[in-house]
Amino acid sequence: MKIRLQVNGRAEQVEIEPREVLLDVLRDRLFLTGTKDGCREGECGACTVLVEGRPVASCLYPGGSAHGRSVETIEGIGGETLSPLQNALLETGGVQCGFCTPGIVMTLTALLRAESDPSVDRIREALSGNLCRCTGYAAIVRAARQAVGCREQGGPS
Numbered sequence: 001m002k003i004r005l006q007v008n009g010r011a012e013q014v015e016i017e018p019r020e021v022l023l024d025v026l027r028d029r030l031f032l033t034g035t036k037d038g039c040r041e042g043e044c045g046a047c048t049v050l051v052e053g054r055p056v057a058s059c060l061y062p063g064g065s066a067h068g069r070s071v072e073t074i075e076g077i078g079g080e081t082l083s084p085l086q087n088a089l090l091e092t093g094g095v096q097c098g099f100c101t102p103g104i105v106m107t108l109t110a111l112l113r114a115e116s117d118p119s120v121d122r123i124r125e126a127l128s129g130n131l132c133r134c135t136g137y138a139a140i141v142r143a144a145r146q147a148v149g150c151r152e153q154g155g156p157s
């Protein structure tokens with residue numbers, strides 16, 4: 001089947017198998033390998049992308065359902081430079097092995113777009129579907145708060 005979708009603002013047309021999931025469309029058809037393939041069961045969040053601005057587990061999201069929709073992946077975040085959130089993750093030590101990081105960036109990007117000043121509890125709640133085995137989460141939560149601070153001081157969002 002043929003699907004048409006927007007990926008990081010660019011129109012794409014892809015021929016896929018009917019049972020193919022969005023994760024495979026992105027990684028294997030469009031070669032956007034920043035989205036990670038972890039559990040393939042909706043448990044780890046490594047494959048998180050935004051569909052119409054909302055975080056989804058792309059390993060469970062049918063590729064055909066992406067037809068006509070807008071998808072954002074880690075490749076679309078930050079442009080030529082890193083986003084304030086990505087910089088904050090680096091500064092706080094919120095990136096270690098990095099496998100979880102693309103999914104975490106997508107989840108937190110959606111949160112920070114939707115909420116101007118999310119609390120620590122709210123950030124932790126948003127991250128409940130993203131597993132990180134390395135950092136213990138504290139540095140990731142600090143990074144999200146630091147990105148809020150950057151925005152409040154008039155920096156880029």
Ligand code: FES
Binds near residue numbers: 037045057058
């Ligand atoms: S690979 Fe999709 S949630 Fe783990």
Ligand code: FES
Binds near residue numbers: 094096099100133135
């Ligand atoms: S930094 Fe290694 S899993 Fe999160």
